Amino acid sequence: MKHIYTNTNTKCVGISLYIYTHLQYQESHFSVAFLSKSNKPKNKNTMNALAATNRNFKLASRLLGLDSKLEQSLLIPFREIKVECTIPKDDGTLASFVGFRVQHDNARGPMKGGIRYHPEVEPDEVNALAQLMTWKTAVAKIPYGGAKGGIGCDTSELSISELERLTRVFTQKIHDLIGIHTDVPAPDMGTGSQTMAWILDEYSKFHGHSPAIVTGKPIDLGGSLGRDAATGRGVLFATEALLNEHGKSIAGQRFVIQGFGNVGSWAAKLINEKGGKIVAVSDVTGAIKNKNGIDISGLIEHTEENIGAKGFDGADAIDPDSVLVEDCDILIPAALGGVIHRENANEIKAKFVIEGANHPTDPEADEILRKKGVVILPDIYANSGGVIVSYFEWVQNIQGFMWDEEKVNKELKSYMTRGFKDLKEMCKTHSCDLRMGAFSLGVNRVAQATVIRGWGS
Ligand SMILES: NC(=O)C1=CN([C@@H]2O[C@H](COP(=O)(O)OP(=O)(O)OC[C@H]3O[C@@H](n4cnc5c(N)ncnc54)[C@H](OP(=O)(O)O)[C@@H]3O)[C@@H](O)[C@H]2O)C=CC1
Numbered sequence: 001m002k003h004i005y006t007n008t009n010t011k012c013v014g015i016s017l018y019i020y021t022h023l024q025y026q027e028s029h030f031s032v033a034f035l036s037k038s039n040k041p042k043n044k045n046t047m048n049a050l051a052a053t054n055r056n057f058k059l060a061s062r063l064l065g066l067d068s069k070l071e072q073s074l075l076i077p078f079r080e081i082k083v084e085c086t087i088p089k090d091d092g093t094l095a096s097f098v099g100f101r102v103q104h105d106n107a108r109g110p111m112k113g114g115i116r117y118h119p120e121v122e123p124d125e126v127n128a129l130a131q132l133m134t135w136k137t138a139v140a141k142i143p144y145g146g147a148k149g150g151i152g153c154d155t156s157e158l159s160i161s162e163l164e165r166l167t168r169v170f171t172q173k174i175h176d177l178i179g180i181h182t183d184v185p186a187p188d189m190g191t192g193s194q195t196m197a198w199i200l201d202e203y204s205k206f207h208g209h210s211p212a213i214v215t216g217k218p219i220d221l222g223g224s225l226g227r228d229a230a231t232g233r234g235v236l237f238a239t240e241a242l243l244n245e246h247g248k249s250i251a252g253q254r255f256v257i258q259g260f261g262n263v264g265s266w267a268a269k270l271i272n273e274k275g276g277k278i279v280a281v282s283d284v285t286g287a288i289k290n291k292n293g294i295d296i297s298g299l300i301e302h303t304e305e306n307i308g309a310k311g312f313d314g315a316d317a318i319d320p321d322s323v324l325v326e327d328c329d330i331l332i333p334a335a336l337g338g339v340i341h342r343e344n345a346n347e348i349k350a351k352f353v354i355e356g357a358n359h360p361t362d363p364e365a366d367e368i369l370r371k372k373g374v375v376i377l378p379d380i381y382a383n384s385g386g387v388i389v390s391y392f393e394w395v396q397n398i399q400g401f402m403w404d405e406e407k408v409n410k411e412l413k414s415y416m417t418r419g420f421k422d423l424k425e426m427c428k429t430h431s432c433d434l435r436m437g438a439f440s441l442g443v444n445r446v447a448q449a450t451v452i453r454g455w456g457s
């Protein structure tokens with residue numbers, strides 16, 4: 001059953017500050033880069049991420065008629081880990097960060113989910129994202145549970161060597177709580193294949209060479225062909241499945257994409273190749289618009305050279321806050337959570353919202369959009385392409401056999417197509433929208449596994 005676990009290595013930031021200042025360092029040499037935030041939403045217009053996720057879970061649980069004890073057991077995380085990570089910065093001073101790994105549920109298999117590096121990483125959000133991973137892996141019907149991790153840090157303020165030291169310290173603190181058949185991390189916002197390579201290397205010092213300990217790693221270390229593009233490709237397949245049902249195709253549709261990192265840029269490229277027109281894009285540097293369609297290959301080159309979309313010649317700069325409400329047919333949020341809320345939901349022009357990001361839509365906005373007739377394809381299905389190909393990567397590592405990219409993409413398409421069919425079936429059975437269809441599909445599969453194991457009574 002689930003255990004609430006307190007890691008003995010965990011120290012609160014206050015204690016570590018005391019120890020270090022009294023050992024050898026002057027307070028001026030020491031910066032605390034992150035302090036745990038309170039249990040409040042980041043944005044006054046949004047519900048706390050965990051409260052919102054719990055709410056959706058409980059609605060699904062009631063639809064399924066789950067017993068209240070089983071409901072409690074499914075809701076409480078298996079284990080919550082919080083660790084202090086102190087590194088020497090390049091200038092010799094020390095900086096402390098707080099890292100988290102929340103392992104939500106393992107009834108269906110090893111827990112799986114990304115590691116996020118972002119200033120807004122805080123316990124409730126990591127908890128919510130871990131829970132979403134449990135339902136996502138179940139919707140995808142891959143043999144995993146759910147987890148998520150993160151470090152509260154601003155990657156733009158850290159050098160590559162500082163990021164490497166931070167990742168290695170974090171891995172040292174959690175290595176005995178993750179494992180190939182226990183909990184397998186992957187990239188998320190602010191992390192990528194290089195981060196996974198450092199985790200693999202550090203973990204392997206304790207446990208021997210272990211390529212399957214992370215997914216989304218470089219191909220040379222056992223990564224899978226197609227994993228880099230997988231979440232964006234999954235977004236494409238999910239969009240195609242939804243449009244097909246509405247008698248439409250990608251060609252000629254006008255898209256707006258918020259976020260131009262791994263998910264947003266791959267989704268843009270693949271949608272563009274299918275004839276979709278990307279009319280506005282944003283990232284942290286700003287937002288741009290071209291009603292005739294942005295040249296996506298040119299924008300990818302520009303972002304690589306200039307570290308951001310700002311200043312791209314082939315489009316006009318617009319207010320980043322307005323990107324979500326730009327005129328378009330399909331909106332793809334592919335950055336942060338809680339960006340669609342009660343203050344902007346009414347202004348959204350898109351007829352379809354495809355959730356590339358995790359938890360981009362606040363429950364109040366969900367309701368407003370539903371009343372407006374906007375169809376939302378929920379995160380736990382729409383962005384599941386990443387974890388599906390992570391599963392293929394893990395399988396390849398365990399088999400010691402590499403698949404070609406064609407096989408990876410073909411299998412991904414077949415998993416995404418099956419997921420959409422299962423999701424629609426659930427909507428029909430329970431007369432509910434796509435979000436509740438996805439939640440009830442995921443929750444039902446995890447509940448069944450829990451009961452069969454004998455944990456549910
Ligand atoms: N990577 C994966 O496989 C998966 C990711 N996801 C989810 O997709 C989302 C994006 O992740 P991923 O693409 O991996 O992350 P990346 O770090 O690769 O990219 C994030 C993008 O969001 C942009 N961004 C950050 N803050 C803002 C903001 N306030 N407004 C507009 N853009 C912003 C970043 O801008 P800049 O580059 O300028 O900093 C960057 O373009 C997250 O919610 C993640 O959880 C879901 C499933 C799998």
Ligand SMILES: O=C(O)CCC(=O)C(=O)O
Nearest residue numbers: 113114186188386387390
């Ligand atoms: O690939 C994975 O294991 C997890 C990706 C992830 O974090 C997500 O789907 O949100």
